[in-house]
Amino acid sequence: MDLTRTTATGLLAQLKAGSVTSEEVVSGYLGRAKELERLNVFVHLDPEKILDQARAIDTKRKAGAPLGPLAGVPVAIKDVLCVENELTTCGSKMLAKFKPPYDATVITKLRDAGAILFGKTNMDEFAMGSSTENSAYGPTRNPWDEERIPGGSSGGSAAAVAADLAPLSLGSDTGGSIRQPAAVCGIVGLKPTYGRVSRYGLIAFASSLDQIGPFTHDLADAALLLQVISGRDPRDATSVDQPIPDYVGTLDTPPKSLRIGLVREFFGEGLDPEVETSIREAIRVYEQAGATIKEVSLPHSKYGVPAYYLVAPAECSSNLARYDSTIYGHRAEDFKPKYPGEDKIHPLILMMMASRAEGFGAEVKRRIMLGTFALSAGYADQYYNQALKVRRLIRNDFDAAFNEVDVLIGPTSPTPAFKFGERTADPLAMYLSDIYTITANLAGIPGLSIPCGLTKGGLPIGLQILAPAFAEENLLRTARVFERATDWHLRRPNSVDGTHGTHGS
Known part of the structure; x- marks a missing residue:
């Protein structure tokens, strides 16, 4: 065997x-x-x-x-x-x-x-x-x-x-x-x-x-x-x-x-027909087992993706700030000034900038920038704090459904x-x-x-x-x-x- x-x-x-x-x-x-x-x-x-x-x-x-x-x-x-x-x-x-x-x-x-x-x-x-x-x-x-x-x-x-x-x-x-x-x-x-x-x-x-x-x-x-x-x-x-x-x-x-x-909201646009067919068949299995099936709504679930992509990148921006290459993490070998004005930047800052640019991949950089923007002065109330309110509404939807x-x-x-x-x-x-x-x-x-x-x-x-x-x-x-x-x-x-x-x- x-x-x-x-x-x-x-x-x-x-x-x-x-x-x-x-x-x-x-x-x-x-x-x-x-x-x-x-x-x-x-x-x-x-x-x-x-x-x-x-x-x-x-x-x-x-x-x-x-x-x-x-x-x-x-x-x-x-x-x-x-x-x-x-x-x-x-x-x-x-x-x-x-x-x-x-x-x-x-x-x-x-x-x-x-x-x-x-x-x-x-x-x-x-x-x-x-x-x-x-x-x-x-x-x-x-x-x-x-x-x-x-x-x-x-x-x-x-x-x-x-x-x-x-x-x-x-x-x-x-x-x-x-x-x-x-x-x-x-x-x-x-x-x-x-x-x-x-x-x-x-x-x-x-x-x-x-x-x-x-x-x-x-x-x-x-x-x-x-x-x-x-x-x-x-x-x-x-x-x-x-x-x-x-x-x-x-x-x-x-x-x-x-x-x-x-x-209800899980069966809308974008759902592959073969996936839906299998899920409907699973529902029939539960019905045969004596389950009571009831359609319910999570009305705020449509805001889940935008809320998540404000909350998660904001926390990512904060958590990944620790990787500055001064104590641990990738450190760039070459961080000399390359562009106009960089000669006025402190070498330590140049080292951090070069190291983070080399150490992080494109998706991580994208989310750090999204999160930093969402938390920045003048925008936190407009984006991050609004996303937290939506998060509460999503939890309320689940509580009501349960x-x-x-x-x-x-x-x-x-x-x-x-x-x-x-x-x-x-x-x-x-x-x-x-x-x-x-x-x-x-x-x-x-x-x-x-x-x-x-x-x-x-x-x-x-x-x-x-x-x-x-x-x-x-x-x-x-x-x-x-x-x-x-x-x-x-x-x-x-x-x-x-x-x-x-x-x-």
């Missing part, structure tokens, strides 16, 4: 039974990573360090020592999460040599759980993008069609799971950066409630929107990984002291009620994966890739994407389910109803598997 085709839950059962060792498991994944280097999933991968972790777990298991819930299972890590003394570059030339002196809280939790930290995955630079085309390391390829994008910004983490390069991975979601890649890569992606998972050690893009979450093949694995990484952290003032439900133990208990809201239904459903992405270069010249078209996911970040609520179909061309389609704040348990259980009734979560891409066949756990 090919261990790399097994879910984390399946691997854990074999590891506990003693039929395989962690070293055998990670050796299989390392071999597969070598075989599929062309996908450009990993930007930093240290085989010896990975094997050392696996051997340490095997030694503990053999000695009968207590082991954590992920003991011996590889987890790929988005290159935005700090791992002590290991390159953490955010897909950017600016941080090409950065090795953090500490672990992110989620990394500490993974270590405590016995997980094997399995390399750093590619991403849009500083998590800004929807296609992983903005990486300083070049684009990651979608395992379903290598001429297409894997989504973004967590495209490497999504492709890692989709191509069976790791059974689990972590990403971050600021406006859809877990859910959209999960949808176009045909896997499960979960964005927890803002405050459910500590952001300590997550290199910030937009601090009031960022959240860390899992990529997996199925909901059992998603529940397991969410269980491990959730919880209050005194080092993150925004993490919330809420009880952590038994996501794993309650997953197969159907919700007491299945009142599902169909969001008074009528338990969850909301709709498409995750308006289209399947698009081809490389198709939207790079049109930033607005790229931004609209996240039109259905952005509002959940603005409202701070949890959401997940699960596979629900394939286009005629064999590209995955994702179903998005949204729930009230801290209702991840019900979100997972509701999604599980669909997963039990279908086999979309068992499909694997033919570009790396030779068939659209299915694989069990």
